[in-house]
Amino acid sequence: xxxxxxxxxxxxxxxxxxxxxxxxxxxxxxxxxxxxxxxxxxxxxxxxxxxxxxxxxxxxxxxxxxxxxxxxxxxxxxxxxxxxxxxxxxxxxxxxxxxxxxxxxxxxxxxxxxxxxxxxxxxxxxxxxxxxxxxxxxxxxxxxxxxxxxxxxxxxxxxxxxxxxxxxxxxxxxxxxxxxxxxxxxxxxxxxxxxxxxxxxxxxxxxxxxxxxxxxxxxxxxxxxxxxxxxxxxxxxxxxxxxxxxxxxxxxxxxxxxxxxxxxxxxxxxxxxxxxxxxxxxxxxxxxxxxxxxxxxxxxxx
Amino acid sequence: xxxxxxxxxxxxxxxxxxxxxxxxxxxxxxxxxxxxxxxxxxxxxxxxxxxxxxxxxxxxxxxxxxxxxxxxxxxxxxxxxxxxxxxxxxxxxxxxxxxxxxxxxxxxxxxxxxxxxxxxxxxxxxxxxxxxxxxxxxxxxxxxxxxxxxxxxxxxxxxxxxxxxxxxxxxxxxxxxxxxxxxxxxxxxxxxxxxxxxxxxxxxxxxxxxxxxxxxxxxxxxxxxxxxxxxxxxxxxxxxxxxxxxxxxxxxxxxxxxxxxxxxxxxxxxxxxxxxxxxxxxxxxxxxxxxxxxxxxxxxxx
Numbered sequence: 001x002x003x004x005x006x007x008x009x010x011x012x013x014x015x016x017x018x019x020x021x022x023x024x025x026x027x028x029x030x031x032x033x034x035x036x037x038x039x040x041x042x043x044x045x046x047x048x049x050x051x052x053x054x055x056x057x058x059x060x061x062x063x064x065x066x067x068x069x070x071x072x073x074x075x076x077x078x079x080x081x082x083x084x085x086x087x088x089x090x091x092x093x094x095x096x097x098x099x100x101x102x103x104x105x106x107x108x109x110x111x112x113x114x115x116x117x118x119x120x121x122x123x124x125x126x127x128x129x130x131x132x133x134x135x136x137x138x139x140x141x142x143x144x145x146x147x148x149x150x151x152x153x154x155x156x157x158x159x160x161x162x163x164x165x166x167x168x169x170x171x172x173x174x175x176x177x178x179x180x181x182x183x184x185x186x187x188x189x190x191x192x193x194x195x196x197x198x199x200x201x202x203x204x205x206x207x208x209x210x211x212x213x214x215x216x217x218x219x220x221x222x223x224x225x226x227x228x229x230x231x232x233x234x235x236x237x238x239x240x241x242x243x244x245x246x247x248x249x250x251x252x253x254x255x256x257x258x259x260x261x262x263x264x265x266x267x268x269x270x271x272x273x274x275x276x277x278x279x280x281x282x283x284x285x286x287x288x289x290x291x292x293x294x295x296x297x298x299x300x301x302x
Numbered sequence: 303x304x305x306x307x308x309x310x311x312x313x314x315x316x317x318x319x320x321x322x323x324x325x326x327x328x329x330x331x332x333x334x335x336x337x338x339x340x341x342x343x344x345x346x347x348x349x350x351x352x353x354x355x356x357x358x359x360x361x362x363x364x365x366x367x368x369x370x371x372x373x374x375x376x377x378x379x380x381x382x383x384x385x386x387x388x389x390x391x392x393x394x395x396x397x398x399x400x401x402x403x404x405x406x407x408x409x410x411x412x413x414x415x416x417x418x419x420x421x422x423x424x425x426x427x428x429x430x431x432x433x434x435x436x437x438x439x440x441x442x443x444x445x446x447x448x449x450x451x452x453x454x455x456x457x458x459x460x461x462x463x464x465x466x467x468x469x470x471x472x473x474x475x476x477x478x479x480x481x482x483x484x485x486x487x488x489x490x491x492x493x494x495x496x497x498x499x500x501x502x503x504x505x506x507x508x509x510x511x512x513x514x515x516x517x518x519x520x521x522x523x524x525x526x527x528x529x530x531x532x533x534x535x536x537x538x539x540x541x542x543x544x545x546x547x548x549x550x551x552x553x554x555x556x557x558x559x560x561x562x563x564x565x566x567x568x569x570x571x572x573x574x575x576x577x578x579x580x581x582x583x584x585x586x587x588x589x590x591x592x593x594x595x596x597x598x599x600x601x602x603x604x
Contacts, residue, residue, distance in 0.1 A: 149602055183595070184602045186565040187524050214602065215514070215558035215595035218521040222489050248599035256517035263488040293485070293517040297550035300451055300486045300516065 007230035009267045013046040013207065014039050014254055016282060018082055020239030022051065022060050023250060024286045029063045031285045033070040038281055039236060040074045042274040044254070048101070048233070051082035052091040068095050080141075084115060085125065089132055089140075098138040102129060103179070104168070106161045107150035110181065114145075119164065126171035134172065142168040143177045143209065147193060149184025151244045158196045165201065175205035177233065180220070182244050183213025187223035194227050207231035210252050212291075213242045217252035218260050225266070232257060237279035237290035253292035255279050259299070272299060309532035311569045315348040315509065316341050316556055318584060320384055322541030324353065324362050325552060326588045331365045333587045335372040340583055341538060342376045344576040346556070350403070350535070353384035354393040370397050382443070386417060387427065391434055391442075400440040404431060405481070406470070408463045409452035412483065416447075421466065428473035436474065444470040445479040445511065449495060451486025453546045460498045467503065477507035479535065482522070484546050485515025489525035496529050509533035512554050514593075515544045519554035520562050527568070534559060539581035539592035555594035557581050561601070574601060 017036045021027065036049055049071065055062035064081075073079065080099035081092040092100055104122040105111035111119045126142070133140040146153075147161050165176060178193065190208070197206060208229055210220045221232060235251035242248040255275045261268050272294075279295040319338050323329065338351055351373065357364035366383075375381065382401035383394040394402055406424040407413035413421045428444070435442040448455075449463050467478060480495065492510070499508060510531055512522045523534060537553035544550040557577045563570050574596075581597040 154602070182602075183599065186562055188566050212517070213595060213599045214561055215520050215555070216562055218518050219524040219562065222521040222524060242599065245599040249595050253517070259516055260488055260518055260521065264490050293515060293551050297485065297515045297544065297547040300456070300484075 004226045005228075006225050006264060006266060007228060010225075010230045010232060010261050011046060012044055012254065012257060012268050012270060013048055013080070013231070013233045014044045014236060015048040015209070015233045015251060016236040016239040016254070018048040018051050018061075019233075019251060020235040020282075021286075022058055023240040023243050024060070026060045027285050029066050029070065032063070032067045035278070035282060035285055036067070036071050038278045040072065040077055042278055043268075043270045044275075045076065045269055046078045046080065049079045049081060051084075052088040052095070053082075053084050057084075065091070065095055086129055086132055089129055093133070093136045093138060099141070100133050100138055101141040101143055101177075102126070103143045103145050104164060105145040105150075105181070106156050106164050107146040107153045109152040110146045110150045113152070123164065123167045123171070126168060126173065130172040139174040141175045141177060142173040143179050144168075145179040145181045147178035148180045148189050149182065151182045158193055161193060162196060162200055165197065165204075169201060169204065175207065177207040177209050179209040180211050182242065183211035183216070183249070185210060185220045186216050187219050190220045190223045191227065194224060194229065205231070207233065209233035211242065212238065212249040212252045213245060217249075218256060221252065221257060221260065225264070236275060237282040237295055238292045239282050239286065239290060241291070249291040253279065253290070253294065255294040256292060259294045263300075306528045307530075308527050308566060308568060309530060312527075312532045312534060312563050313348060314346055314556065314559060314570050314572060315350055315382070315533070315535045316346045316538060317350040317511070317535045317553060318538040318541040318556070320350040320353050320363075321535075321553060322537040322584075324360055325542040325545050326362070328362045329587050331368050331372065334365070334369045337580070337584060337587060338369070338373050340580045342374065342379055344580055345570075345572045346577075347378065347571055348380045348382065351381045351383060353386070354390040354397070355384075355386050367393070367397055388431055388434055391431055395435070395438045395440060401443070402435050402440055403443040403445055403479075404428070405445045405447050406466060407447040407452075407483070408458050408466050409448040409455045411454040412448045412452045415454070425466065425469045425473070428470060428475065432474040441476040443477045443479060444475040445481050446470075447481040447483045449480035450482045450491050451484065453484045460495055463495060464498060464502055467499065467506070471503060471506065477509065479509040479511050481511040482513050484544065485513035485518070485551070487512060487522045488518050489521050492522050492525045493529065496526060496531065507533070509535065511535035513544065514540065514551040514554045515547060519551075520558060523554065523559060523562065527566070538577060539584040539597055540594045541584050541588065541592060543593070551593040555581065555592070555596065557596040558594060561596045565602075
């Protein structure tokens with residue numbers, strides 16, 4: 001609506017090197033380093049670089065320490081790492097990360113199939129995880145996955161998501177991200193969940209992580225911008241796809257997000273053409289055609 | 303925003319058989335008939351079936367009369383045809399069509415390259431075209447293409463679009479559609495142009511025709527729904543692609559539009575699973591993978 005005030009700046013977190021590559025066939029250590037370094041030259045200020053998980057669970061991240069040693073770290077960029085548990089957090093902290101993330105699914109069935117625990121069991125480990133991270137001077141973000149729906153259970157009630165959030169905030173997590181794990185969010189669902197969250201927790205730092213699995217990715221971003229959300233995840237080239245629907249899209253593509261925001265006059269600090277260049281690189285590195293419209297079509301006027 | 307009232311119903315016009323197939327390699331007459339007939343069983347109530355153009359200009363539509371003879375016409379469906387000029391209108395009327403459309407590009411360069419006339423020259427033929435159609439008891443819709451941008455000229459000023467609209471309405475056209483010919487629309491541009499149109503012409507029947515060439519298709523639909531627009535074009539499977547960017551998306555996919563509207567509780571009369579089935583058929587008929595997320599991923603819960 002014309003009477004809405006949009007944010008003047010948006011903070012984009014590039015998740016291609018972690019969330020993206022975790023859902024692609026494994027690529028070499030050097031290729032991962034090349035991708036992170038190339039992203040570092042686009043102007044993006046936050047990169048989810050790695051996850052510290054058991055190599056048997058996620059072989060794509062088995063060389064996390066080596067990748068991190070080789071990356072040309074830009075002091076102007078905040079790099080973060082995903083950790084599944086205390087052991088992972090210790091590895092991430094030892095490697096020098098200070099921004100850590102942990103994922104808990106709002107849907108029990110999804111949490112069980114993803115990490116073989118109930119949501120309650122995952123939540124129960126949060127206090128000790130927060131303590132360990134805070135003692136080391138770091139921050140821990142809670143990513144609530146299946147926040148807008150679960151591929152096994154269908155709708156996930158807003159109250160269930162808010163219950164996970166309350167437990168996380170009680171445990172002391174520093175910020176929150178809602179993940180649309182399989183692309184079930186639509187604008188009214190975004191408005192409903194963000195509104196309810198603001199009512200219960202007006203001051204929480206909230207980012208949104210959308211997938212484009214059913215084409216609604218940027219529509220959801222637009223609805224969130226209308227609500228003043230200024231923190232979004234995206235994956236260069238849409239790297240990663242959707243593990244639940246082979247051939248379908250996963251994360252929204254960073255260059256599509258930047259294209260939309262730039263046209264709206266919203267600053268991201270990211271150079272669109274440079275990001276399209278990295279999307280082209282990402283296609284070469286993973287050896288498949290990525291699902292990004294802006295990658296195919298380019299900026300509006302050639 | 304939560305205080306917006308969305309339309310309770312949306313009228314979807316399926317443009318795959320015309321706009322879609324016109325931008326694919328030619329398929330057989332029987333295949334075209336099969337597509338139109340299959341669409342007729344999805345619950346869609348409007349189908350842009352054909353265009354009556356010179357076969358040398360658009361060989362894909364050379365068999366328009368034969369297709370139309372073979373189609374199983376459903377009396378509950380409004381079929382329309384695109385015509386480039388008086389000769390085309392006469393053919394369409396003779397074939398029994400009563401809903402006709404004519405395209406004029408707001409951008410001179412695009413109009414020149416598309417039909418070898420200036421925008422002014424195209425507008426000048428409208429009064430005689432309208433007269434001929436009205437005398438035969440039909441209606442003529444003006445589709446203003448490049449309404450949100452031109453691949454050659456870049457931005458197209460709102461005033462330029464409104465000038466085309468004024469000329470069309472003076473000539474007596476019955477309704478209006480804005481076409482985002484190469485996917486340059488974004489939500490603020492939609493809000494701006496629709497708002498300006500409403501101010502100048504509060505009562506005009508206005509439909510919108512979006513492309514997803516840069517991923518913003520459904521975001522634009524959502525912004526338009528917030529403004530109360532309840533009339534959209536879409537192409538099953540995203541049939542047609544983008545003639546200006548090979549490999550890129552063209553029209554928004556009907557099943558993606560229906561998925562969004564259905565999740566918003568907005569009635570279209572269309573059965574989503576049936577439309578996904580026709581998208582699968584369309585892929586077979588044109589022999590290439592179509593660019594539709596909902597076609598790949600299916601409805602939210604399997």
